[in-house]
Amino acid sequence: TQLLEQSPQFLSIQEGENLTVYCNSSSVFSSLQWYRQEPGEGPVLLVTVVTGGEVKKLKRLTFQFGDARKDSSLHITAAQPGDTGLYLCAGVDRGSTLGRLYFGRGTQLTVWP
Amino acid sequence: GAVVSQHPSRVICKSGTSVKIECRSLDFQATTMFWYRQFPKQSLMLMATSNEGSKATYEQGVEKDKFLINHASLTLSTLTVTSAHPEDSSFYICSARDPLAGQHNEQFFGPGTRLTVL
Numbered sequence A: 001t002q003l004l005e006q007s008p009q010f011l012s013i014q015e016g017e018n019l020t021v022y023c024n025s026s027s028v029f030s031s032l033q034w035y036r037q038e039p040g041e042g043p044v045l046l047v048t049v050v051t052g053g054e055v056k057k058l059k060r061l062t063f064q065f066g067d068a069r070k071d072s073s074l075h076i077t078a079a080q081p082g083d084t085g086l087y088l089c090a091g092v093d094r095g096s097t098l099g100r101l102y103f104g105r106g107t108q109l110t111v112w113p
Numbered sequence B: 001g002a003v004v005s006q007h008p009s010r011v012i013c014k015s016g017t018s019v020k021i022e023c024r025s026l027d028f029q030a031t032t033m034f035w036y037r038q039f040p041k042q043s044l045m046l047m048a049t050s051n052e053g054s055k056a057t058y059e060q061g062v063e064k065d066k067f068l069i070n071h072a073s074l075t076l077s078t079l080t081v082t083s084a085h086p087e088d089s090s091f092y093i094c095s096a097r098d099p100l101a102g103q104h105n106e107q108f109f110g111p112g113t114r115l116t117v118l
Helices: none
Strands: A005-007 A010-014 A019-024 A032-037 A044-049 A055-058 A061-065 A071-076 A085-092 A101-103 A107-112 B004-007 B010-013 B019-025 B032-038 B044-051 B067-073 B076-081 B090-097 B107-109 B113-117
Touching: A010 A019, A019 A085, A019 A107, A032 A071, A044 A055, A044 A061, A044 B107, A071 A085, A101 B044, B004 B090, B010 B019, B019 B032, B019 B090, B019 B113, B032 B067, B032 B076, B044 B067, B076 B090
Parallel strands: A010 A107, B010 B113
Antiparallel strands: A005 A019, A019 A071, A032 A044, A032 A085, A055 A061, A061 A071, A085 A101, A085 A107, B004 B019, B019 B076, B032 B044, B032 B090, B067 B076, B090 B107, B090 B113
């Protein structure tokens, strides 16, 4: 089993603050995906990182893939209440032809106005 | 992006009855669909991988006779919870891979089905 350790599990901050969510594993993944989920809805894909050391930006969100492709981080600058949600990282099993994902436990982010 | 729908979005049933949940890929063909279960404030737990035209692959600890999966076409997979009990109450989510849209096995998720067993 390939495990992804995601931290922190809960994060409650004020509007305007910065935050970072971490996703770590002892396993190498062919790629890693970040999803955001709102209550009562399915997860929505934010980004896929593929290359070791890769950095991708999505407005105020910055995603980084570790050089060894074992870890990733999500940094949000100047958080807004609309960023509130459950953030999930998921690694793609290198050995799976069907694209099985291994999910982290998730980070529940609450941004207060 | 690829669109996946689920029906129903919410279902309440009595203990002992069976409930069927449908997962459809609306604008693409999905040879592989995945079924997840999610408890409040927790991550997704993979239950099974559904393959069109063949038997589903269940994760360890998931009862295949209780959670029946049928993937009869390239756009439809169904999950039937048989003889449901209150402990089966949960949020069930399906996802599908669009081989043409994602180069890196991205999964597109349905909106989920909230099952409550009384």
